[in-house]
Amino acid sequence: MAKLNDIQLLRTNFLRGPSVWTYRPVLEVWLDLGELEDYPSNKIPGLNERLTSWLPDLIEHTCGVGERGGFIQRLEGGTWMGHVLEHVIIELLNLAGLPAEFGQTREISQRGVYRMVFRCPEEAVARVALEYGHKLLMAAINDEPFDLKPAIHAIKTAINDRYLGPSTGCIVDAAAERRIPHIRLNDGNLVQLGYGAAQRRIWTAESDQTSAIAEGIAQDKDFTKRLLAACGVPVPEGQVVANADEAWEVAQEIGTPVTVKPSDGNHARGVTLELHDEADIKAAFALAEPEGSEVIVERFIDGVEHRILVVGGKVVAATKGETVSVYGNGTATLGELVDVLNQDPRRGPEQEYPLDWINLEAGAVKLELKRQNVTAGSVIPKGQAVLLQRNGNMAIDCTDEVHPDVAYYAALAAKIVGLDIAGMDMILKDVSQPMQGQGAILEVNAGPGLLMHLKPTNGAPRPVGMAIADHLFPRSEEDNDAGRIPIVGVVGTRENAFVARLVGWLLQLSGKRTGVASSEGMFLANRQTQKTDTANWAGAHRLLTNRLAEAAVIQTTSRSILEEGLAYDRCLIGVVTDMDGYETLTDHDVHEAGQMRRVIRTQIDVVLSHGAGVLNADLPEVAELAELCDGEVILYTLDADNAAVAAHRQAQENGRAVLVKGHNVVLATGAQERVLGTLDTLALPGGRRPDTPALLAAIATAWALDISPDLIGAGIKTFEYSTAAGATA
Structure with missing residues (x-):
């Protein structure tokens, strides 16, 4: 068979947040199959055999069939190369140690062109996986050699370069389990947990509650010992x-x-x-x-080294150490024995390994060997032990054995130094016995490594990440809001900047320092902080990382959803004013109004269950989004007899709507109605009448935020709105 031309990668978009595909980050790739459009997988001789020989675990991919071997069935029955590439990339990520499950491939209106996505939290890793997945597939198509090991190594390297370390990662994972959002603030391990004023920051196992003074004290081991001794804590002379x-x-x-x-x-x-x-x-x-x-x-001090982890004044994990020795067999040199020891899968150079490789050239090891009069080239007699390392191997879990007296002194030492998260290095003959007379605290460590507690060589892993997450965000009856501020997301084209800014003003009046990211600029507490368009991912991101923001109103666009995704994982209120603008999105294969539902629904898909979707009931295509909302739905309409609103009020005893009845703006809850004011009285300063649908959208949103009707009415009348540069809301 003649060589087939490469699949062309037309463009890639990394969607950082919720999008038309999924709630999580994905890489979207536009593919042109070219002549391969005429060659599904069952028409290329040997393709399937080559793929499954290189990637045998493809059999675990259930694909659309829903059972093990599902993707193999699709291969044998004939599937197109965009779909095959999706699964190849997912399997390469799996082999590199990054579990990947989600992927989709969809043909667009142009023949042979597909949109393929796969989930990956880091863009750099996703692009490397795409590169090697593409190479592997083309090699399989054209019956060319392919070396899998360098591909896996390259992806692993990208993962190690870009992913959070184990200490930071376990805290982020624990926060995610509690549905606390996170934002990575740099290329390292500085991470924001939560949004705006509700955020906490971590850097490995340090938090923004970790005192710089306390960290400085902990780094000075001599001063730390003197401080502890003065408070009655046992320390070595x-x-x-x-x-x-x-x-x-x-x-x-x-x-x-x-x-x-x-x-x-x-x-x-x-x-x-x-x-x-x-x-x-x-x-x-x-x-x-x-x-x-x-x-x-x-x-x-004679005894066993222990590491006691203290979080928020409580002992949450403990490990103990053991010396490292090798035993001679009468034929192998010490160097050869150590080579075998270093093959232990628990040992390695990266942070993911709980034990380090033993380096015979390390100074401390060389000193130990000198004391025993052996070298790397010495042949060790059978049964003779050679001590290589006396410390640094505290990876045997003993949390359940810690005596209350030991825990007391560990917590006391952390408090004396002033650390909220601390690792205590202690020498103890027996951790299950009282501390006095049988041990001492050697060091107090700020930013302690957590890997020994996550992957002990013996014993059960400990949920230290959750302990730190619970310390930073104490559990309460309103645990669903941990780390969250009220976020209002507004999407559409009709006066949405006005809607966002009026809602921001009303939230500000209600007592929350509010940030607004809109097409008319960014505002915080009534002050304009940026004049350029911020109705995009970058603008929202800046607002959500601002520690002053106690609430956020974020305007977005269909294009931003398609090209970037939303900057937040969930919102309290999602507002949809319209589904206009499909004519400007042909480059995203949007060619008719009906295709906008898939884009705009993203805003409603992310509404929290205790939040609300605010929808324009005068547009049936918008009102129909109500069925997708996890929270309450509040409709607004210019027509008091709107059928969708009437059905909504009848179907739900407390179904809410904002409508115009005669000349009045009415707040309706089921059969009950309250007049907020007339369209003339609900005017801006100077009697300026705002666009009525936009006014209703803002009123409905404020009502969804539990802002009182009286404050809503008063706030509208005091809202100084101007689109001029430098204006404040």
Whole structure:
């Protein structure tokens, strides 16, 4: 069979939030199959066999069939290459360790052109997966060789470069479980949990409640010990030393064995334990000096190292350590024995591994080997143990064994230092016994690593991420609103900037510092902070990261939904004024008014169950969106006899609507009606009459926000509205 031309990737859009496809981020790719439109999978000899030999787990893809092997059935029956590419990419992500389940492929009106999407939280990772998925599929189509390992490695590298570390990730995952939204603020591990004024920020296992002073104290290990000792917390005797000679002098004063360590190091780097001899102590000083600003010599305390995690004044997890040794077989060198040890799947260089590789060239390891008079090339006699590492392996869970007295001292130490999240390094003979007389606190660590508690080498993983999420967002009866501020999303084309700004003004009058992102600029607490169009993802994102915003009103457009997705995961109120504008969206394969429903419904799909959708009942296509709303529906209309409104009021005892009856604006709840005012009295300052449908939309939205009718009426009359640059709402 002649070689077939490549699938052309026409364009890609990374949709960061809820979109026409799904609630979560996806990469949307426009594909031109070209001549491959005439070659479904069952018409290319050997294609299916090559794909399944490279990617055997494709059999697990249920596809539209809904059962294991479903996608294989589609391959054998004949499916088009856009659909095949979707599944190839999903499987590559799975093989790289990133579970991926969602994907869709849809043909557009132009023959041979498809829109294909797949879910991936990080754009850079999605693009690498697309690149290699495309290469693999074309190699399979044209019966060319393909090396899977470099492809998986490239995707894994992108994941490691872009994804949150395990400590940050577990907190974000726990917040997501509680439906608390998050926003990544940089390329590292700085993450915002929640929106606006309700947000908290984390950076690994530190939070915005972690005091910089407390962190500074924790970094100074000598000062921390003195502070703890002054409060009655058991700590080992010790002293800061300036040089190797002084280290030996102090060791003689306090008595050997001693521990030598940096005063402000971390991850056990530069720490050497149980030293007796002058030469070893001086050598240990040389190891510790580069790892911190000062070196401490302290009395060695016999026992087992433990890490106790304290969150919000409570012990939530504990692990204990073990020394690392290898045992000779009489034939292998020490280096060969360590190579075997490093093959343990729990060991690795990245953060995802609970145990580090053993490096025989590391200073502390070399010192241990020197003390035992062995080298990497030594053949170790059968049964003889060689100690490689005395510390840094605290990965055996012992949370359920912690004695209340040990927990008390751990929590007390965190409070003395001032840390809301702290990792206590403790030496204990037995963690299940009272602390006094059998142990001491060695260090108090800010920003402690959580991996040892998430992936212990022995014992049960602990929900430390949830403990931190619960600390930052204490549970309450209104847990659904944790981390959330009232968000109003407005979509359509008819006077929507006016609607957004009037709603923002009314929210401001109700006592909430309100931000508005609109096509007329951005406003916060009545002050215009940006004059350019902010009815887009970037504008909404800036508003939601602003810690001053206690409420947000966000105008968006159909184009923004199609090209970027919404900037928020859910909203309290979703407003749809119309479905106009399909004529401007032909580049998105929108060619008729009926296709707008799929786009505009996105705004209603994200309404919270305790929120409301505000819909223009004078447009049947808008009113019909009511069936998609998880929350309450409030309709508005210029026609008091509107059939949809009448049915809505009859079907629900408390069905609400805003309507014009005669010359009055009426708030209707079921059969009950209340006159808010006349169209003449509900005018802007100077008697200016706003567009009536826009006025009704704003009134219905304010009513949905539980703003009192009296305040709504008064607020409209005081709303100084101008579209001129620099105007304030």
